[in-house]
Amino acid sequence: MKKLLSLLLLISAAAFAQIQKTEPPFWYAGMKNPSLQLMFYGENIGQYVVSVSNDVTITDVTRTGNPNYIFVTIDTKNISKSTTLTFSFSEKRKTVFTKKYEIRDREKNSALRKGFDASDAIYLIMPDRFANGNPSNDNTDNTAEKMDRSKPSGRHGGDIKGIIDHLDYIQSTGATTVWNTPLCEDNDPRGSYHGYAQSDVYNIDPRYGTNEDYLRLSSELHKRNMKLVLDYVTNHWGSEHWMIKDLPTYDWIHQFPGYGQSNYRMTTQYDPYHSETDKKYCVDGWFVKTMPDLNQANPLVLNYLIQNAIWWIEYANLDGFRVDTYSYCDKEGISKWTKAITDEYPYFNIVGEVWMHDQAQMAYWQKDSKIGAIQNYNSYLPSVMDFTLHDAISGVFNEDKASWDKGIIKVYENFVNDFLYPNPNSILVFAENHDTQRISHWYPDLNKYKMAMTLVATIRGIPQLYYGSEIGMTGDKHKGDGDIRHDFPGGWNGDANDAFSPSGRTETQKQYFDFTSKLFNWRKSKTLIHNGxxxxxxxxxxxxxxxxxxxxxxxxxxxxxxxxxxxxxxxxxxxxxxxxxxxxxxxxxxxxxxxxxxxxxxxxxxxxxxx
Missing domain, CATH: 2.60.40.1180 (Golgi alpha-mannosidase II)
Structure with missing residues (x-):
């Protein structure tokens, strides 16, 4: 009777401890870094002793103050091909339950993949606003916000299929690479369309499609010899993220306790006279109240982010990352994150959003910066975004009369400071993006648009276009972000104007498109523009x-x-x-x-x- 009762109690405990999450959900054989840290999540899972099959060595087990987590690190150096491991969870030397774990084969030469570079032109898409290819996923039972195109900040229904359906159009603009704003699940009850408050970083938001749809997008791009860039967020998650609701450790996020607002002063990262309080509120402060700030100085957090990034590269066959709010992260932590990825993929490219207004401050963040070296710092980041050029473009073409510091001299002076960058040819150049004024708001005149695009297409660096610019789409950021993120005309059934089709474009749209397409298609084959x-x-x-x-x-x-x-x-x-x-x-x-x-x-x- 006593043995039966013990067995029933054991079964009962196992039922409560069944694994709800395993992350990464699977891994790959033959990685340069053989250390793999698995996170198992389940009710009171931390009480169990863990072992693994196949003569694989467990090098570390970390239990936290939250008994629902256990982090298990294994050495995969002897795993050269696909296999299935079995993790056993035991109590009092008796196995209570097991978990199968898949190790997959890598694509041939995966480590040598070549990222985007100056031979490319990037087309930036906000997926919710581009095209609705599958209306059946506009609303889902497991996501909170529902589609409402009448709201500028609401969900409008654009999805991955809509992008796939219009890849021929994107390619016709002269673009060679697609960068989508984040596609992972963002389950915020409001404003979730932008994707930057992610609630699950291993799964595509179901309103965009499935993980398999994202793999199909990658495959379709590669069939066209085009590239795919994933918008990665290292600085924060959304407050609806399942781990935020049950933190593995108190310091998984920065706490004050709880919410503390960032002062946004990124200069405190290298100001030699900064106060620790000011630096803390920049780096540790939350970007907004619904985006808890991740603590990259916590080794568990850092390793989680590194492995998640590498998993997406392998899984989706990616060609690059654009990293949101790069310079808001703990700078030592983000340096380790970047180095871990570029060590694994030496030709992969990562561009960081470093929204500064001074070339020295931006150059600080590029790999092998002599400016960073003054403070013994190296970010290992291959590319930064040329925000000072953007600053010049945003007003210069309205300055008809030249003076000492007005007019086109502003553009000239921007390039004078290129000596500060370790690699100016790897800088991302742009006239606008999803966070700035639309260029056609600054310049409703087609000729001024042409001057700006001529500049972006012919100078050093990697040019980036923003969806809709090529047809003259307008928007005023002063009216809210939704106004610079309008739906692309023709992306929805019933749209009166289909700008995806040559016959559907207005005369004005045609003039914008024909110029842009000819310019960037010419650029494709011009190596002296790429690396001259x-x-x-x-x-x-x-x-x-x-x-x-x-x-x-x-x-x-x-x-x-x-x-x-x-x-x-x-x-x-x-x-x-x-x-x-x-x-x-x-x-x-x-x-x-x-x-x-x-x-x-x-x-x-x-x-x-x-x-």
């Missing part, structure tokens, strides 16, 4: 001239930011023109004699292939 050298000349009378060149080719770019037609002599540009006599306008097909002088209309640009 730059020579720029001081602007005169608001006219800016620069050359992109290599040993055999040269392109002359002219931007007339004046409101007057300009004619200027070319002798001054002999260094850049070398012995070339003519230039062919790559957009209009017109030939120019460049031996004496060039005329250019007001508020226009020229790209001349020299011959």
């Amino acid at each position: 050298k730059t020579m720029q000349f001081l602007p005169e009378e608001n006219v800016y001239v620069y050359f992109r060149y290599n040993d055999s080719e040269s392109v002359m770019v002219i931007i007339n930011n004046s409101d007057q037609k300009k004619t200027f002599g070319t002798a001054r540009f002999k260094e850049g023109m070398k012995d070339f006599k003519t230039g062919k306008d790559v957009l209009a097909g017109t030939d120019f004699d460049i031996t004496k002088e060039i005329s250019i209309d007001a508020k226009t640009s020229l790209i001349l292939e020299l011959k």
Whole structure:
């Protein structure tokens, strides 16, 4: 009777301790770093002794103050191919329950995958606002917010299938790479469409589709020789994340206790005179109240984020990350995160959002920065976003009259400071993104849009387009973020205007699209733009001239930011023109004699292939 009672109690305990979550859900054989930390979650699971099959060694077991978690680290160096491990959970030397765990084969040469670079052009999509390919998933039983297109900050129903359905369109713009804002589950009751308050970082939000749909997107892009960039968030999760609701450790997130608002002053990360209080409220403060701030200084958190990132690379065959709010993270922790990924994938690219307004402060965050080295810091981050160029673009084309510090000189001066960057050719350049004013709000004039896009397409770095810019979509951030994130016309059944189709575009949309498409499709094959050298000349009378060149080719770019037609002599540009006599306008097909002088209309640009 006593034995029977003990057995019943054991069975009862096992029932309560059945594993609710295992993360990562599976792993891969042959990783450079053989250490794998598994998180098992279940009622009182921490009370059990854990063992594993297949002669695999457990190198560490961590139990936390929360008995519902146990972290088990194994050594996978002897696992060279796919297999299934069995984890046994025991009490008093008796196995109470077991858990099968799959180790999969990696894709051949996975570690050598090549990330996006300056030969690419990135097309940034906010999936909820792009196209609704599958109306049946607009609302789901297990997510809180329901579709309501009447609300600027509501969910509108765009999804992964909508992106897949329009890959031919995206490719026709000249883009080679797709960056989607986060697609993982965001179960906030309001404003969940942007995806940055994730509630499950191993599963795609069901309103976008399934994990399998995301794999299909990756596959369809690669069939077209295009690339996929995942928007990764290291700084915070959403308050609806299941782990936030049952924290593994008190310091899994930064607590004050509970919520503390960030002061957003990223300069405190390297200010030699900073107060610890100010730095703490930047790094540890929450971005907003619904986004608890992750503690990357906690080794369990850091390892969880590293493994989650690597899992997505392997699982979805990714070509890069864009990392949200990179410089808000614990800088030592985010450096370790970045190095762990680039150690595993030496040719993978990661671009960090470092929203600063000073080149030295941005250059601090790029890999091997001499500025960072002053403080013995290396982020290992291959790429940063050129926000100072964005700052210049946001106003310069409305400055018709040049002065010492007004007009196109602002663009020239931006590149003067490139000596601060370890690798300026790996910087992401853009006129706008999902957090800024729409460029067509600044410049409702098509000619000014053309000047801005000419600049983005021909300078050093990796150009990024924002969905809808290529058809002149507008938006005013002062009216709220929803206004700069309108639905793409034609992405929903019943839309009056289908801008995905050439025949469905308005005349204005056609003018924007035809220019953008021709420009960026031309750029695709121009290696001297991808990795050539730059020579720029001081602007005169608001006219800016620069050359992109290599040993055999040269392109002359002219931007007339004046409101007057300009004619200027070319002798001054002999260094850049070398012995070339003519230039062919790559957009209009017109030939120019460049031996004496060039005329250019007001508020226009020229790209001349020299011959």
